[in-house]
Amino acid sequence: MKKFVSVYLLLMVGLHPLWSQDSTGKKEKEKPKLYLNAGSGIHFYSCLSQDYDFIRSGVNYYSSGYYNGANTRTLKWFFTQVFADLKLEYRSNTDKFWISSGLRYTNLRSSLGRYSSYYSTGSDFYYINMNKESLETTEFYRVKNIDYSAHYAGIPLEVRYTPFEIRFFRLFFKAGADINFMFKQTKDVQFQSSEMDINEDDVLALFNSSPKYFGSAYLGAGIQLGKPGKPAFRIESSFPAFVFSTQSFGLVEPEFGGGVMLSLLLPLK
């Protein structure tokens, strides 16, 4: 116990210059307040379960040593947000608060496919009823997947707080939000039979499009590697992350998510 306390005290004394804001007896070089921040990241989202009244329920069979059965979960959803930023970052006088804003490109990708798990077997497509209103005919199209990809330009605003300063390694916490506006959207339907590709527009007409605008908000934490006043590298996580819009998100309804971001900082002045 005495040895442990002695080693601990020695470490605290030895590391003290790394933790203190001012080095005694040295005039501190003025740190730049403005940085250029270029980064990229990805957020994955869980989605709310949805029932489409024009999609036929399917069956998935399970066969194992303990259980042979089936369930009727038919669909799986996928929603991601990939983004790239170019921002200016301003640092407070105490160098504890960092505020950044600039331009952001975001790609929202969503897909609607047939549910299957490692232990289940079944079809890899689902049936869409194309004329649900008809009394005399039922017409199914066999669809394997529907993919949306929407591209947005936006403005992010992020605040980071670092509780202490270390020469090379800095831990920080962040809160951020953005507003984004669509400039392009692509949609794709994969049919079970390629001969059905000419009917893509008929299937897409049954679903909402991606929103023309949306916002997102997120909390997170990360580490910055680099000497003060020099170029630095950041790796940070976001959790939780939310997206919201007054319009539908199209194929799926995202719930909440999280992800990672990498960025490079260059001091400007």
Next chain:
Amino acid sequence: MKYIYLLSLVLFFISCEKDAELSASIKIPDPDNPQLPVYSEWGYNTFGAQYERDVFVYSNYEIPLKIIVQDSHITFFFQGTKGNSAYMSLKITMPENSIEKYQDLLSYSDTLINLNNPGILVEMTTNGTTSELNLISGYINFIRAQQLYVDKIEGGIILSGKFSLKFLSDGIPYSMSEGRFDLGIDDNIFYVL
């Protein structure tokens, strides 16, 4: 000519082939009575009815409905289980001259048949015994008969409806109620004898 014949043969088999999923039974429980499948018109290959305090429902081990045309009669042969295990069937035979192929069943759409009409025979198999039912009342209502297309190719028909009946057995009345069916029909379950 040879190639036209071959192409026709290929198209014939494509049109007759049914996805395995369309042949399977898919149960969506009725929220009011989860032991029974909900009434639907999707060709889920299910049927069910409340039978006294038990249920008569489709089984994953039997073809839920077979249709037999013979001697100017048509028979709807429902096979399933009483409760979860014991085999049970209900056979409804009625006079019919106009059905020669399964597609002709489309004419049954929006048709209510009183099971007490002359010439209609209702039989039940339960506990290994088949008996003709002494009907008090009953009906079978073919609510909707639809032509089915899959990827623009004909894939059979969907027959959906409801049924109910009351009968006497050894002087004791019995009831089969809340019956419903949603069945895909094609050449595989349609027999002309």
